[in-house]
Amino acid sequence: MDWDKLRIFHAVADAGSLTHAGEALHLSQSAVSRQVRALEESLNTTLFHRHARGLILTEQGEHLFDATRAMAKRLEAAAARIRDSEEEIFGELRVTTTTGFGTLWLAPRLSALYAKNPEFKIDLMLEERVLDLPMREADVAIRMKEPSQADLIRRPLMSVRMRLYASPNYLRANGDLGSLEDLAHHRLICQNVGTAQVSAAAMLIQHLMTYPSRSTLTVNNYFGVLQAVLSDLGVGVLPDYVIEDFPDLVRVLPEVESNEIPVFLAYPEELRQSRRVAAFRDFVIEEIFTYRKSRKG
Numbered sequence: 601m602d603w604d605k606l607r608i609f610h611a612v613a614d615a616g617s618l619t620h621a622g623e624a625l626h627l628s629q630s631a632v633s634r635q636v637r638a639l640e641e642s643l644n645t646t647l648f649h650r651h652a653r654g655l656i657l658t659e660q661g662e663h664l665f666d667a668t669r670a671m672a673k674r675l676e677a678a679a680a681r682i683r684d685s686e687e688e689i690f691g692e693l694r695v696t697t698t699t700g701f702g703t704l705w706l707a708p709r710l711s712a713l714y715a716k717n718p719e720f721k722i723d724l725m726l727e728e729r730v731l732d733l734p735m736r737e738a739d740v741a742i743r744m745k746e747p748s749q750a751d752l753i754r755r756p757l758m759s760v761r762m763r764l765y766a767s768p769n770y771l772r773a774n775g776d777l778g779s780l781e782d783l784a785h786h787r788l789i790c791q792n793v794g795t796a797q798v799s800a801a802a803m804l805i806q807h808l809m810t811y812p813s814r815s816t817l818t819v820n821n822y823f824g825v826l827q828a829v830l831s832d833l834g835v836g837v838l839p840d841y842v843i844e845d846f847p848d849l850v851r852v853l854p855e856v857e858s859n860e861i862p863v864f865l866a867y868p869e870e871l872r873q874s875r876r877v878a879a880f881r882d883f884v885i886e887e888i889f890t891y892r893k894s895r896k897g
Contacts, residue, residue, distance in 0.1 A: 602638075602639070602642070604635070605635050605636075605638060605639040605642075606639070606664075606668055606671075607625075607668075608621070608625060608627070608632055608635040608636065608639075609635075609636055609639055609647065609664065609665075609668065610665065610668040610669070610671075610672060611624055611625050611632075612632060612636055612648070612655065613647075613648075613655075613657055613661065613664075613665040613668070614665075616654045616655055616656075617654050617655060618632050618633050618636075618655070636648070643660075643664075645658075645660045646658050646660065646661075647660060647661035647664060648661055670735065673735050673736035674736075676736055692721040692722070692723055693720070693721065693722050693723070693739050693740065693876045693877065693880055694722075694723040694725060694737075694738045694739045694740070695722055695723070695724050695725065695738065695739065695740045695741070695742070695880065696724075696725040696726075696727070696731045696737075696738040696740070696741045696742075697724075697725075697726060697741065697742040697743070698726065698727070698728055698742075698743075698744060698821075699726040699727065699728065699821040699822070699823060700821055700822030700823060700839060701742060701744070701839075701841075701863070702724060702726035702742075703726065703821075703822075703823040704822060704823060704826060704839070704841065704842050704845070705841050705842075706724070706742065706884075707724065708845060709887050710722070712883060712886075712887065713879070713880065713883040716879070716883070717879055720876075720879070722880075725738060728795075728796035728797065728821075729796070730743065733747075733749065733752055733866060733867060733868050734749055734751055734752070734868055736868070739867060739868075739871060739874075739876070739877060740865065740866070740867045740871075740877055740880055740881070741865070741866045741867070742757070742863065742864070742865055742866075742884070743863070743864050743866060744760070744798045744861050744862070744863060745798060745861075745862060745864070746862060746864050747864060747866040751868065751869050752866045752867065752868060752869065753866065753867055753868070753869055753872060754864050754865070754866045755864065755865045755866075755881070755885075756862060756863070756864055757863045757864060757865050757884065757885070757888050758863050758888050758891070758892065759860040759861060759862050759863065760839045760840060760841060760860070760861040760863060761839070761840050761857045761858050761859070761860060761861065762800065762801045762804050762837055762838065762839055762840070762857060762858035762861070763837075763838065763839075763840050763851055763854075763856070763857045763858075764777075764835055764836070764837060764838075764851065764852045764853050764856055764857075765829055765835070765836050765838050765842070765843075765849040765850065765851055765852065766829060766834070766835045766836065766849070766850055766852050767829060767830060767831075767832045767848070767849060767850070768848060768850055769832045770829075770832040770833070770834065770835075771850060771852070773832070774786060776852065777835065777852045777853050779853070780808070780811045780853065780856065781811065783808070783811045783812065783813040783814075783835070784811070784812045784813060784814060785814055786813060786814055786834060786835050787813065787814055787815045787816065787817060787833060787834030787835065788808060788809075788813040788815075788816045788817075788834060788835055788837075789816070789817045789818075789819070789825050789828045789829060789833060789834045789835065789836040789837070790805050790808065790816070790817075790818060790819075790825060790836065790837040791805060791818060791819060791820065791821070791822065791825065791837070792818040792819075792820060793805050793806055793809065795818075795820045795821075798861050800858040800859040800860070800861050801837070801858055801861065803858065803859070804837065804856075804857070804858040805837060808837065808856075815834075817833060817834060822838060822839060822842075825837065825838055826838060826842055826846070829849065830846070830849075835852055839861075840857075841891070844891065844894055865881060865884055865885075867881075
């Protein structure tokens with residue numbers, strides 16, 4: 601099968617347009633169209649449904665696009681390994697983690713990484729969806745549970761617990777809590793139970809919701825919960841690591857907390873020798889050591 605034709609097919613399938621694919625490949629629309637038709641003839645099948653608004657993959661086209669997408673990811677990984685064989689650390693590193701951990705713990709600490717590697721380029725992807733590392737949707741992940749794929753290098757970093765916090769101003773205005781029954785006089789701020797989150801956090805929220813509260817505010821990530829708590833709106837369910845950066849917050853009902861949530865660093869086996877991954881991994885481990893030391897202190 602002609603690799604050049606596959607490359608052009610992949611560009612067309614990705615763009616959904618002969619014109620846009622041609623612009624990306626620096627080829628004319630007619631040249632792109634000829635290559636696609638030649639590929640269809642060689643495979644004796646139709647790869648695209650053609651209509652006025654663009655191109656839609658046929659079932660056969662979808663199968664081929666899945667294959668070319670996997671090929672593109674593998675080629676990208678090979679290119680990354682070649683770049684990382686150089687003495688200097690350069691190029692982009694795509695890091696994925698949850699919105700809460702990324703905004704509240706990781707991002708505020710990145711200055712230490714850039715101080716050592718000022719030319720580093722990081723694409724930080726914050727979302728609850730678990731990206732596929734072997735398919736190179738990201739290079740490195742920090743996840744709130746142990747990764748299940750067998751072809752990943754994984755390292756436990758720390759554990760997290762969800763706890764209840766409020767601002768001093770809020771407690772002065774609304775009174776302290778002696779028991780969960782006191783939630784009836786307070787506003788509870790938490791993630792919605794239906795929001796994507798680890799099971800330990802969801803179980804704690806479900807438990808808290810069995811107690812009546814004066815009112816509730818639900819947010820779809822912990823950054824929003826934190827901002828609401830800092831704005832004196834109520835009692836928030838937050839990960840315990842926020843206290844290092846917001847020491848004025850007061851923990852309420854200290855007997856109430858979630859089960860431990862393990863935090864893992866993971867990356868594909870094929871990036872084992874990557875200098876970029878090593879630099880990021882060493883930075884995270886050093887920051888975790890400092891974090892643990894501060895908690896013991």
